[in-house]
Amino acid sequence: MFPTLEDIAKKRRQLGLKQSELAKLAGVSQSLIAKLEAGTIDSSYTKVKTIFGVLERLEAKNRIQAEKILHTEVVTVQKKEPIAKVVQLMKEHGYSQIPVFNGKQSVGSVSEKTILRQILDGKDLAEISKLPTEKIMEEAFPQVSEDAPLSLISSLLQVYSGVLVSRKGVMAGIITKADLLRML
Numbered sequence: 001m002f003p004t005l006e007d008i009a010k011k012r013r014q015l016g017l018k019q020s021e022l023a024k025l026a027g028v029s030q031s032l033i034a035k036l037e038a039g040t041i042d043s044s045y046t047k048v049k050t051i052f053g054v055l056e057r058l059e060a061k062n063r064i065q066a067e068k069i070l071h072t073e074v075v076t077v078q079k080k081e082p083i084a085k086v087v088q089l090m091k092e093h094g095y096s097q098i099p100v101f102n103g104k105q106s107v108g109s110v111s112e113k114t115i116l117r118q119i120l121d122g123k124d125l126a127e128i129s130k131l132p133t134e135k136i137m138e139e140a141f142p143q144v145s146e147d148a149p150l151s152l153i154s155s156l157l158q159v160y161s162g163v164l165v166s167r168k169g170v171m172a173g174i175i176t177k178a179d180l181l182r183m184l
Helices: 006-014 019-026 030-038 045-062 083-093 112-120 125-130 150-157 177-182
Strands: 097-102 105-111 143-145 162-167 170-176
Touching: 006 019, 006 030, 006 045, 019 030, 019 045, 030 045, 083 097, 083 112, 083 125, 097 162, 105 112, 112 125, 143 150, 150 162, 150 170, 150 177, 170 177
Parallel strands: 143 162
Antiparallel strands: 097 105, 162 170
């Protein structure tokens, strides 16, 4: 749906732009912007479309992207490593979930909840600690590119406990729910 003319002033203010700055960027006069915002003139579709195009590009530049909130130091575990190592890494780093890899490929994830479920199922602790991670791992965290918007990341974190961020196909970092909370 095409935004209304009232949205011009709202978006311009959100971006911290003066009417004259927006006019210059859109290639129109400042008085046209003022009249559109005041509702005293109806402009051509082409001019209004150009103004909204400028506003959308500026909003996209200001949008928070994955690369701005990711952790570049990702603690991982290989799928053949024992659960005891996963627990040790979780304690050392204070993490509640860890991605599982097979070489450089993400193949699963293990969380405190995954391990606790094994204990609650009545399995012997010594036996659980020796299990290879791949025996209890859950599905892999989703992967997004470093320019993925915050809206996508927050949607994924409602379902998953972590999101891997890649740069040109290579893992660049991870984002968890705790990272989003740190932004506040």
